[in-house]
Amino acid sequence: MPRAKILAEADRLMTVCNSCRYCEGLCAVFPAMEMRRAFSDGDLNYLANLCHACGACYADCQFSPPHEFNVNVPRTLAIARNNSWRAYAWPQAFAGLFARNGVAISIIAALSVAIFIFGFAALTDHEVLVGVHTGPGAFYALMPHNAMAALFGAAFLYAILACVMGMRAFWRDIGAPAGMTTDTASLWQAAKDACTLRYLDGGGVGCFNEDDQPTDRRRIDHHFTFYGFLLCFAATSVATLYHYLLAREAPYPWWDLPVVLGTLGGIALVIGPIGLLLAKSQRDPVLVDSARSGMDVAFILMLLLTSVTGLALLLLRDTAVMGPLLALHLGVVFALFITLPYGKFVHGLYRFVALVRYALERRAMAPGAATE
């Protein structure tokens, strides 16, 4: 099979970069590159997913355009990365979602919201949908808790399954040794690198965004987004435990753990995505895979909608709009779940896997390893 054009270009660039090596202190991509003299497709996909797209190597490169060597590592790896996610998607029939993702997300979200609203209306009477419900169990006047749990549990499990299948495909593609994923030191190193976004700092000065002035804004906004998402997830998990272990039903008072976690997470998940969307709209197009930025926007937008509808639900849960808002919120969350394996969300998974691989390689190369 002929090699994809973008991988041929990535191969050309890595050959240029490997004979220069000026960027090796900027991130993990270049030290990983230096461990190789030739680059298979899997190697290039590994490097592409290891790249955090900070843009520093472009700003620092004496051979970036308009130089005739035309070295643009961030964009080339961005395109290769997006291609690779499409190749790893499970099941493959849904891989096309990657290409048309922005639209797909909107359609799925709209459909699922509609199904919820019509579902309620059909199952209950009209009063329930627009009526005022307060006190424990109020949410479940619209939809029984078990139905909600089953529906979302299934969607979530499906997302997990699809993501795991994708990660498995990636691990195989990059030629990683089987069974070494249990190396705890490497897993711990990768977790630290991922949680601090160690490689999204341009080697210390920050990311390059709209111009040649590096800032740490993107990393901070990503932290808001990621930890906001985790807090919201924690809120849902705690609430589920409350429900089944303590038999305490939502909604909970404002001071209770699920609400506190959810509120903090929700606020972070408003600040972060807005910052990321702003950064994305301002980013120098030369650094990105412009053809597929819709995919990124769609995911960030879904996160933002999740937090906005969730916070609105918290503020207005004692009023008559609670029903429609709950429907909307659940619809957004449902759509977010089932599109996770096919959108920008997977960047975190593949990058984490790449970081694990990198940590393994570093350990293998460490003291005693042969040097050139």
Add this chain to the structure above:
Amino acid sequence: MLDLSRKFDVLVIGGGNAALCAAISAKRLGADVLVLEGAPKFYRGGNTRHTRNMRCAHDAATEILTGPYTEDEFFEDLLRVTEGNTDQELARLMIRESKDILTWIVEQGVRWQPSLGGTLSLGRTNSFFLGGGRAMLNALYRTAEALGVEILYDAEVVDLDIKDGMFLSATFKQDHGRASAKAATLVAAAGGFEANIEWLKESWGEAADNFLIRGTPYNRGSVLKMLLGKGVQEIGDPTQCHAVAIDARAPKFDGGIITRHDSVVFGIVVNKNAERFYDEGEDIWPKRYAIWGRLVAAQPGQIAYIIFDASVRNSFMPTLFPPIEGGTIGELAPKLELDPAALEKTIASFNAAVRPGTFDHTILDDCRTEGLTPPKSHWARKIETPPFLAYPVRPGITFTYLGTRVNKQARLLMTDGRPSVNMFAAGEIMAGNVLGKGYAAGMGMTIGSVFGRIAGREAARHATS
């Protein structure tokens, strides 16, 4: 729009390391500074774009340097590589000041990192720029801009108004016309003339047509020529320069670091007659790296071929251009346009002269030839494992040493021996004061930062006193 009717305190011509260090150092002393860079913004900074480290003296290991490198050791290295062709007073001054540059340059936004992969031999003496020379340059520009230094690009200086050793104004290209800038002092930091092939031909003859220039086409030496034409004292030999053997397939200009070859010690080097012409194993590679440009320049057609075999193909840094391959010597030779019989003969006699030994490319090992002229004194191993491989190489000129004479204040000296009232120089334009010949890695940047900082300081003092 920049107001050019006002008179600046300091006019800096050039846009590389030396120029920016001068501009920043002057600005920090309160001077009003204008920088005229002849190149467009992307190509700003001349050779600094392609650098990666700086040689600075230090008395103890640092976070990024593996051990001490004293002033005396630096001085001895300099004497050795230049064979004594240096102004010892200026050299001592530069080396002493280089210690402080290690921290001063960090205060200007430049970041260090340990020596790069494949450059372990420089880990003690040379500090590497995180992200390379362009990253270093970008940091200096950000600092200069933040301080309020005025910078114009595509502003090639075409004339200097100098009266009795005193600078008055500079005329430069701007948009489609010309403009003039007045200043109380001038810092000339516009580099050498390596990209000016016509000028190179004056001393090299037609051979210069076969030279490749490692940096941008903007290093034409026009400011140097103007200064020398207006009574500034010249220093240095016009044929002396930093020149290495680079891949003959490299572009004419700006191929930078990635076209170099580190494989000489692993094989033999032949000219277009398929004959060896120099001891490939004379000394540890980084010390001898910079002699091969001149050696190739002296060969017919200014071309040579590094010949090695499959057993060492992974022993050195990967190269931008792949080696040319042949299953036999007879198959390889025509691909290099060499006479197969001659190349076979050269390799056969080399192989026959190789004595047994224990190969170690990190030391002066005992693998050598016997009864061969020229000999290969170290790392000599038979070339016998197919496929046979070759890199064609040509002289790659980094920068020229002919320059303007300066004193310890980086002040230009006039032909009558008097110092100029208000003109200073820094960087490659005055490198010849310290580097009469030869080279040690990272010295160009030391010259630029140290004398740039001094020139900026002295110019600011003169202008604001």
